[in-house]
Amino acid sequence: MEYKLLQEKYSRCCQLVTGKQLREAFIVLQELAEESRNGDLLMQVEKHRETYRNILSYSFGKVEDPEKKTVYYRLLRSVIELADEVRESVISSRNLLKYCSIKRDPEKILAVLPEEVKAFMASLNWEQLCDPHPGSDAQEEIKAGVSLKERQQKIISLFNLLWLTDKYRDAEKDMAAQAIQSNILPWWDKCLVISAITLSVQRHFDETKLNLLADAYKKSEEQVWQRALIGLLVSLYQYNQRLFLYPKIKELLENLSASSNIEKHAEAIIIQFIKARDTEKIAERFRDEIIPEMARIQTRIYDKLDMKNLMQDPFSEEKNPDWEHVFHDSPDLLNKLEELSMLQMEGTDVLMSTFSMLKQFGFFNEISNWFLPFHKDSPDLWEALRGNTGSFDINGFADNMEKSSVLCNSDKYSFCLNVNQMPSRERSMMAEMFDMETKAMEEIAHDDEILHKPTSEQVIFTQYIQDMYRFNKLYANKQEFYDIFSTWADFHNTEFFRWLIKDESIVRNIGEFFFEKGYYQDAIEVFLQIDTLTENFELWQKIAYSHQQLRDYQKALEYYLRADLTDIKKSWNIKKIALCYRRLGNYPKALEYYLEAEKMEPENLQVQSNLAHTFFDMKDYENALRVYFKVEYLTPDNYKIQRPIAWCCLMLEKLDTAKKYFEKILTANGNEHDLLNLGHIEWCLGNIQNAIECYRQGILKSKVNLDWFSEEFLADSEILIRYGIDPVDIPLMLDYLKIIMETNNF
Numbered sequence: 001m002e003y004k005l006l007q008e009k010y011s012r013c014c015q016l017v018t019g020k021q022l023r024e025a026f027i028v029l030q031e032l033a034e035e036s037r038n039g040d041l042l043m044q045v046e047k048h049r050e051t052y053r054n055i056l057s058y059s060f061g062k063v064e065d066p067e068k069k070t071v072y073y074r075l076l077r078s079v080i081e082l083a084d085e086v087r088e089s090v091i092s093s094r095n096l097l098k099y100c101s102i103k104r105d106p107e108k109i110l111a112v113l114p115e116e117v118k119a120f121m122a123s124l125n126w127e128q129l130c131d132p133h134p135g136s137d138a139q140e141e142i143k144a145g146v147s148l149k150e151r152q153q154k155i156i157s158l159f160n161l162l163w164l165t166d167k168y169r170d171a172e173k174d175m176a177a178q179a180i181q182s183n184i185l186p187w188w189d190k191c192l193v194i195s196a197i198t199l200s201v202q203r204h205f206d207e208t209k210l211n212l213l214a215d216a217y218k219k220s221e222e223q224v225w226q227r228a229l230i231g232l233l234v235s236l237y238q239y240n241q242r243l244f245l246y247p248k249i250k251e252l253l254e255n256l257s258a259s260s261n262i263e264k265h266a267e268a269i270i271i272q273f274i275k276a277r278d279t280e281k282i283a284e285r286f287r288d289e290i291i292p293e294m295a296r297i298q299t300r301i302y303d304k305l306d307m308k309n310l311m312q313d314p315f316s317e318e319k320n321p322d323w324e325h326v327f328h329d330s331p332d333l334l335n336k337l338e339e340l341s342m343l344q345m346e347g348t349d350v351l352m353s354t355f356s357m358l359k360q361f362g363f364f365n366e367i368s369n370w371f372l373p374f375h376k377d378s379p380d381l382w383e384a385l386r387g388n389t390g391s392f393d394i395n396g397f398a399d400n401m402e403k404s405s406v407l408c409n410s411d412k413y414s415f416c417l418n419v420n421q422m423p424s425r426e427r428s429m430m431a432e433m434f435d436m437e438t439k440a441m442e443e444i445a446h447d448d449e450i451l452h453k454p455t456s457e458q459v460i461f462t463q464y465i466q467d468m469y470r471f472n473k474l475y476a477n478k479q480e481f482y483d484i485f486s487t488w489a490d491f492h493n494t495e496f497f498r499w500l501i502k503d504e505s506i507v508r509n510i511g512e513f514f515f516e517k518g519y520y521q522d523a524i525e526v527f528l529q530i531d532t533l534t535e536n537f538e539l540w541q542k543i544a545y546s547h548q549q550l551r552d553y554q555k556a557l558e559y560y561l562r563a564d565l566t567d568i569k570k571s572w573n574i575k576k577i578a579l580c581y582r583r584l585g586n587y588p589k590a591l592e593y594y595l596e597a598e599k600m601e602p603e604n605l606q607v608q609s610n611l612a613h614t615f616f617d618m619k620d621y622e623n624a625l626r627v628y629f630k631v632e633y634l635t636p637d638n639y640k641i642q643r644p645i646a647w648c649c650l651m652l653e654k655l656d657t658a659k660k661y662f663e664k665i666l667t668a669n670g671n672e673h674d675l676l677n678l679g680h681i682e683w684c685l686g687n688i689q690n691a692i693e694c695y696r697q698g699i700l701k702s703k704v705n706l707d708w709f710s711e712e713f714l715a716d717s718e719i720l721i722r723y724g725i726d727p728v729d730i731p732l733m734l735d736y737l738k739i740i741m742e743t744n745n746f
Contacts, residue, residue: 003096018241036089077245159368162196166204188373195371198231202482226460240494283353347462358414370471374412408466520546537566553583621648639668672701684723
């Protein structure tokens with residue numbers, strides 16, 4: 001069995017269990033158990049099936065079993081957990097995934113007995129090591145290197161143990177708990193422990209692992225609790241469908257909600273995941289728009305500033321005044337760069353495409369390194385920077401890099417691993433850049449501290465989620481791991497979201513963020529969860545607007561009409577109601593509301609235009625023309641208003657006026673439709689040769705799209721006939737035009 005088929009059957013089995021369709025679930029589970037070739041698992045399947053038969057037998061007897069519901073839910077939980085075991089057994093027995101080789105390698109995974117846990121943890125004491133970046137003493141450096149290497153291997157083995165253990169027994173649970181609570185392990189090792197537990201629960205569900213993440217969150221150790229909460233939320237999202245089988249999880253979350261700031265923290269994390277939705281879009285935009293335009297501008301700058309001959313210029317040290325104008329030829333690029341900079345400051349991941357090519361170093365072959373927090377004492381960092389001497393300040397650079405909030409941890413390591421490939425001048429410039437950025441961030445942090453803003457925790461949330469994103473998208477065997485970024489990450493639609501977040505202001509904040517980012521369906525779903533919605537007319541308007549943006553005008557109208565009972569943005573609301581009626585084809589009602597809007601805002605040209613459009617839709621060309629003339633008078637430079645004026649004149653048999661307006665449009669910025677319409681007018685006026693020329697020009701303007709021209713031409717037959725054109729001449733004219741175009745007789 002291939003892994004893809006296994007996943008499909010496993011997912012189907014879980015869906016059947018959570019959907020309480022056990023009969024069908026047992027059929028799928030039996031197939032999987034047989035595939036595992038594990039007799040013990042097959043026996044467990046039969047045992048659970050027998051329990052289910054007994055439940056069915058006693059369910060409809062004369063005496064009601066008071067324990068039936070408890071037994072039934074316990075069975076559901078046992079069956080879905082058995083499905084987890086069977087899936088893992090098939091993977092291992094068939095060697096379907098790469099991690100199977102690590103699981104079988106005793107040198108890569110610890111084999112620690114319960115009584116050895118404490119001693120093992122003591123052996124990881126960071127304080128007992130030599131300075132991880134010693135001076136010039138060669139022996140001291142060798143000694144430190146050996147000690148660090150041995151310790152680093154132990155940490156990797158601990159990571160693999162916690163990651164690849166299916167269900168934590170006492171030994172794994174105690175080891176993870178001691179690591180989290182330890183005063184010996186530095187924070188960055190604890191962060192790796194958290195990442196290992198997170199990957200483990202994603203690979204194989206275990207309530208114990210969720211409790212460990214919750215404990216790490218409650219301990220509130222900086223850098224650690226942020227990762228623990230992200231891991232907890234991602235895991236809960238992954239297993240949302242089965243959480244009703246674990247009442248203790250609900251109790252755990254409600255207790256956390258009552259005793260901590262978890263709601264505000266969860267809000268920040270969820271918003272960061274919303275931002276992550278745009279990462280691929282931004283990367284594509286950067287690749288397709290920014291890079292080509294910058295390459296073009298660079299060539300232009302070199303030519304403009306005569307860069308090739310710069311060294312021969314005796315005045316080359318003077319500032320060239322042209323430098324202030326290099327973006328004049330491409331102001332759109334400058335706007336795009338400013339927009340990306342703003343997005344980056346807000347925590348949006350704009351550097352994914354930039355650093356995606358720098359994940360090929362051997363460092364990233366080790367899974368744990370994708371989640372390794374960047375810190376200035378990292379042995380990998382000093383190994384990467386070894387040999388950089390001269391003016392390059394390694395200590396200062398490492399310190400500034402650690403403080404930097406611009407790059408996530410994974411990208412910081414990529415950057416440092418790439419340093420040795422840079423010329424010394426570029427290295428120094430880069431170090432200076434990070435020094436400036438660090439000072440700027442320190443000023444911002446100081447200001448934020450004064451304003452009580454949680455700058456540091458937001459940065460940690462952002463960087464860790466970006467680390468996860470890079471792992472899920474760039475790791476060589478990424479398909480073996482759960483990828484929350486391939487889902488919609490709609491936390492607001494989960495059961496645990498309602499257990500965890502009770503504060504309506506937080507729910508609204510999330511909805512408002514969706515609304516601001518243009519995720520209107522999500523915004524609607526969140527706003528509808530707010531209990532006080534019936535009292536909040538502004539939210540009704542936002543729900544209505546969201547439906548409008550989704551082109552569900554009937555729903556939009558329903559909420560706009562509710563909001564119309566208030567005075568909140570009364571004029572704006574009336575215009576939206578009119579728009580919805582118009583989109584739904586109810587022109588009389590649209591007209592009624594546009595006339596009301598006109599009374600409230602008589603000088604509003606947008607209202608006037610829409611009023612005219614509504615008359616136009618109703619084929620009331622007299623009134624439409626009256627209002628269009630008013631708009632034209634107030635905006636004489638608006639050539640677009642001349643088009644409906646010309647058409648109304650055509651429909652009202654004012655051919656000379658219609659001709660004058662279509663000619664003005666063509667002089668300004670006409671299109672193939674305008675040429676077609678002018679052709680009709682010329683034909684109706686009896687100017688056949690002029691008509692043919694207009695039609696020919698229209699066909700050329702359409703890039704000789706004869707299908708388009710035929711469809712549009714025939715659609716206007718009724719108008720031509722009304723003006724006295726013989727119906728027989730219409731298809732003849734069409735064929736005549738096709739022939740002269742096909743024979744290039746023009």
